Amino acid sequence: MYFGLTAMKKKLVAVVIVSNGPGELTTWVNPVVDELNKINQSISDEDKLDYNLRLVLVPCPNATGKEFLVANSWNKFELITKSKSFWKLLIKPHSFADWPKKGAVIFLGGDQFWSILLAKRLGYLNITYAEWVSRWPQWTNQIAAMNVKVKELIPKRYKYKCKVIGDLMADIKLNSEISLKNKEKNYIALLPGSKKAKLAVGIPFFLEVADHIAEENQNINFIIPIAPTTDKSEYLFFQSDKNPIAKYYSSKIKKIKNFKDSHFDYLIETSKNTKIYLIKKHPCYEILKECDLAITTVGANTAELASIALPMLVVLPTQHLNMMNAWDGIFGLIGKISFINRFLTFIIKNFYFKKKKFFAWPNIKAKRMIVPERIGNISPRKISREVLFLIKNRDQLKSIRDNLLKERGDKGAAEKLASIIFNSIKKI
Numbered sequence: 565m566y567f568g569l570t571a572m573k574k575k576l577v578a579v580v581i582v583s584n585g586p587g588e589l590t591t592w593v594n595p596v597v598d599e600l601n602k603i604n605q606s607i608s609d610e611d612k613l614d615y616n617l618r619l620v621l622v623p624c625p626n627a628t629g630k631e632f633l634v635a636n637s638w639n640k641f642e643l644i645t646k647s648k649s650f651w652k653l654l655i656k657p658h659s660f661a662d663w664p665k666k667g668a669v670i671f672l673g674g675d676q677f678w679s680i681l682l683a684k685r686l687g688y689l690n691i692t693y694a695e696w697v698s699r700w701p702q703w704t705n706q707i708a709a710m711n712v713k714v715k716e717l718i719p720k721r722y723k724y725k726c727k728v729i730g731d732l733m734a735d736i737k738l739n740s741e742i743s744l745k746n747k748e749k750n751y752i753a754l755l756p757g758s759k760k761a762k763l764a765v766g767i768p769f770f771l772e773v774a775d776h777i778a779e780e781n782q783n784i785n786f787i788i789p790i791a792p793t794t795d796k797s798e799y800l801f802f803q804s805d806k807n808p809i810a811k812y813y814s815s816k817i818k819k820i821k822n823f824k825d826s827h828f829d830y831l832i833e834t835s836k837n838t839k840i841y842l843i844k845k846h847p848c849y850e851i852l853k854e855c856d857l858a859i860t861t862v863g864a865n866t867a868e869l870a871s872i873a874l875p876m877l878v879v880l881p882t883q884h885l886n887m888m889n890a891w892d893g894i895f896g897l898i899g900k901i902s903f904i905n906r907f908l909t910f911i912i913k914n915f916y917f918k919k920k921k922f923f924a925w926p927n928i929k930a931k932r933m934i935v936p937e938r939i940g941n942i943s944p945r946k947i948s949r950e951v952l953f954l955i956k957n958r959d960q961l962k963s964i965r966d967n968l969l970k971e972r973g974d975k976g977a978a979e980k981l982a983s984i985i986f987n988s989i990k991k992i
Contacts, residue, residue, distance in 0.1 A: 577615045577989045578667030582682060584624035584647070586792065587847040587868060588673030589631055591736045592693070593619070596672065597640050599982035615989055616664075618643040620682060622650050622674040629792075650678070654685055666992045670985060676700055689988055693732065693981060696867075696929045701725060706988065708981050710973040713929075729980035731973030733871040736849065750784045750955055752777070753852055753874070754840065755860035758791030760798075765884050766861050767802040768813040769944055771834055773859060775815045776948035778838040784955065786840040787828075787855065789848050796820050796830055796842065809884050813944070827851060857954055857961060859947065866935070867925035870971070875964035877954065878924040878937045879947055926971055934967045 579600070583593050597617060604612055619641045621631050632646050643661050645653050653660055667688040671679035676692055676699045683690035683704075690704045694714050698707045701722035708729045709715045715726045754774065756766025774786050790796070803810055803817050810816075816835040823831035823841065830842035843851055849872050852858070858869050858876040869876045922928045924935050938947060954960050 575614055576664045577613070577992060578618055578664045578686075578688065579615050579985060579989060580618045580620060580667060580669045580682065580686070580688065582620045582622055582669060582671050582679040583673035584622050584631075585673060586631060586634065589635060590847060591849075591871075592672045592732045593635075594638065594640075595732065595735055595978040596670075596981050596985075599978045600985055601640075603982055603986050613986065613990060615667075616642040618645075618661075620645050620650065620653065621647040622678045623647045624674060654681060657686060666989075668985060668989050668992070671704075676704075680704060689992065691981075691985060691988060693729075694726075695732075696925075698726065706984060708977075708984055710977070711971075713971075727980075727984065728973070729984070730975060730977035731871075732977045732981070734972060734975040735978045748783055750781075750857075751855040752784055752786055752951065752955075753855045753858040753860075754786055754788045755858060755865050755869075756788070757861045757863065757865075758793045760802075762861050762863070763794065763798060763802050764807055764809050765881055767799055768807065768810045768815065769879075769881055770859065771803060771815040771817070771838075771840075772813045772944035773947050773951070774840055775834055775836045775838050776945050777951055778836070780948070780952055781955070786838070787843065787851065788832075788840055789843045789846065789852065790829075792846045799832065812884075815944075857951065859951060862923045864925070870926040870935075870968050873965050873968040873972070875954070875961045875968070876924070876935050877947065877951060878935055879942060880923060880937075880939045881942050882939065883941045926968060930967075930971050934971065935964055 581593055581597070583589055604615075617640060619635050621635075621644070624647065632644055635641060635644050645660060649660075657663055663686055665687075667686065669679050669683035669686065669688050669690050671690070671692040676694075679692065680690055680700050680703045689706070691706045691708065692698055692700075692704045693708045693710075695710045697714060698704070698709065698718050701707060701718050705725065707718065707726040709726050710729075710731050712728055715723060715728055718726055754770045756770045757763050777784055778786075800817060800820065801807065803815075805811070818833045818835050818837075820830055820832050820842075823829065827843065828841040829844045832840040832842060834840070845851075847868070852869070852874055853872050855874060858874050860866060860869060860876050860878055862878060862880050866876065866878060922931075922933070923937055923939060926934045927937065936950070938950070
């Protein structure tokens with residue numbers, strides 16, 4: 565569970581980073597750790613701090629299961645605990661390692677409450693990076709906010725804890741050698757979801773959207789970043805007769821073949837000869853950032869797309885809500901009971917969807933329509949027409965991109981957060 569722990573030193577302090585999925589590890593944790601080490605190395609020997617870095621992975625539905633291996637390969641942490649061990653760590657931290665008497669727990673992904681619990685359990689300070697909202701300001705010691713809007717949401721009596729540092733996503737260094745764009749082609753990313761409940765609708769629906777678009781415009785390439793929790797076999801399953809929703813759509817997958825080049829892993833050919841490229845790498849921000857537009861279902865993916873300011877069209881077809889037997893979990897079980905199925909469908913359609921104002925994460929946080937949402941009994945053809953309109957009207961796409969950028973923060977956040985961490989542990 566842990567490797568290379570050094571003997572405990574008299575003034576040793578712990579810097580414990582709490583994180584979850586691959587995106588947060590790559591774009592938040594890694595740069596902050598690098599900046600923290602850089603600060604410590606830049607000062608005189610007598611002022612250097614003696615700290616060890618520890619990473620605590622917490623449960624996350626979007627995790628790949630490879631987070632431990634990735635983080636361990638960096639050789640930057642003296643202790644890494646897997647997400648499945650989080651509760652054991654919380655209950656018996658000393659079963660994993662000796663812990664310095666003093667330290668700080670840094671929230672960089674997951675649920676903010678987990679980092680607060682861990683900090684209380686260890687008796688350490690808690691520092692939270694708040695991208696959209698600081699959920700527990702009364703129990704954290706310091707808050708590093710992405711922008712002023714985050715600070716404004718904090719109750720007045722806790723505002724003194726908050727400092728606006730900017731956007732960690734703005735600091736990500738993308739591979740500048742990757743370039744998909746040319747004068748002849750546009751690129752559209754398709755994000756049908758990751759969980760089975762969404763894929764059951766998303767795969768047949770998005771395949772047909774792609775076919776309709778390709779029918780009108782041959783100069784568009786389609787890209788699907790495969791979610792870490794799925795694989796190509798699920799694409800075949802959910803477009804087949806085994807998925808009861810697939811019968812409502814005519815588009816099918818003719819074949820999926822390996823397509824090894826510098827960017828893509830597989831190639832889907834639909835029954836109407838539309839080509840869709842699949843990417844296994846996650847996160848694949850370098851590729852997504854090259855796209856002109858994303859068509860996506862609702863969920864955390866709308867926040868990730870917003871973080872790279874990629875214009876998106878958010879779709880949620882509600883015409884299949886009565887087919888809850890295709891859903892996961894409790895909805896899948898009770899959905900098999902016909903009268904409960906009808907009752908839940910009625911409640912969701914007539915109360916939840918009418919009451920909820922926004923569904924896309926950037927719209928929810930901005931409290932205004934930044935990216936277009938299409939919720940309801942919508943057809944693939946209707947979505948394809950809107951996509952074709954957006955692709956032809958570049959000013960519309962630029963407006964969406966600009967509005968997404970306005971909701972983000974400035975660059976330099978990793979260095980500022982590292983300074984906060986350094987100064988905090990220096991005082992304890």
